[in-house]
Amino acid sequence: MRAEKHNKKKRKGLKIFGILILLLVLGFGAYAFSIYRSLSDAVDTMHEPIDRKTRNIAFNNKEPFSVLMLGVDEREGDKGRSDTMIVMTVNPEKNSVKMLSIPRDTRTEIVGRGTQDKINHAYAFGGVEMSMDTVENFLDIPIDYYMKVNMEGFKDIVDALGGITVNNTIDFTQDGHHFPVGEISLDGDQALSYVRMRKEDPQGDFGRQNRQRQIIQGVMEKGVSFGSITKFDDVFVALGDNVKTNITFDEMKDIQKHYKSAASNIDQMKIEGSGTSIGGIYYYAVPETEKQRVQTELKTHLGK
Structure with a gap:
């Protein structure tokens, strides 16, 4: 009886873990399951509301939504920059996820400062809120949620x-690690x-960016297989310490x-541009026609 109850809780946890996989994708989102209450506690630790107006998504009506994933290198005494910026749009009616990596050197308006700069500087200037505002303006789509991953802790x-x-x-x-061509196994430091x-x-x-997506998908695949994973507590601790999001447990x-x-069904998008130097600083310049193409594709996926 006790074993049956434990297995029931474990199956419930595995189901909830699917949420995190969808979001971190997060990939970069989450990878845990096991006992329901432990998972709930981990997500509560991850939850970090922001001072920003966002849409109210009616999940029961299967409304499409978007998530901005930020991979941030945070060091002591330095707020850091979002070296990884991935926008995901999720549409259950189309049964698909679109995943766009934005080059960190992309030159655009930093919303809230009124200046043109590298898009990843928005995080250093104004944290998650300014990053969301800037990406929202750049892509001309609503950014509903965020998920921030501390890249130093991602190895955990x-x-x-x-x-x-x-x-x-x-x-x-x-960094002293050799990566040959072909299928390779990676631990945290290597990843x-x-x-x-x-x-x-x-x-x-x-x-x-392609390697970042590979890591995300590798995490997703390993998370789904969870048959070989036994240290659930380690997963929960790693999530709580290194992932923050405004998505609630409910x-x-x-x-x-x-x-x-x-x-x-994940469709990986690419935004084309070219390198340019302005005032001796390197930027990635995206032509207006290319930006409009990407905006249209994402808007269509969000039903806009």
């Missing part, structure tokens, strides 16, 4: 999952080095209930 999440597997397309060495390499990649920041449950099938 990977380790708590027992490592992940990715398919590497370029041979390189970073962090894997996503940080940029200079040796002929695709530059786009190659780095909202996550609603998303799991009405949106979970969309996570199986």
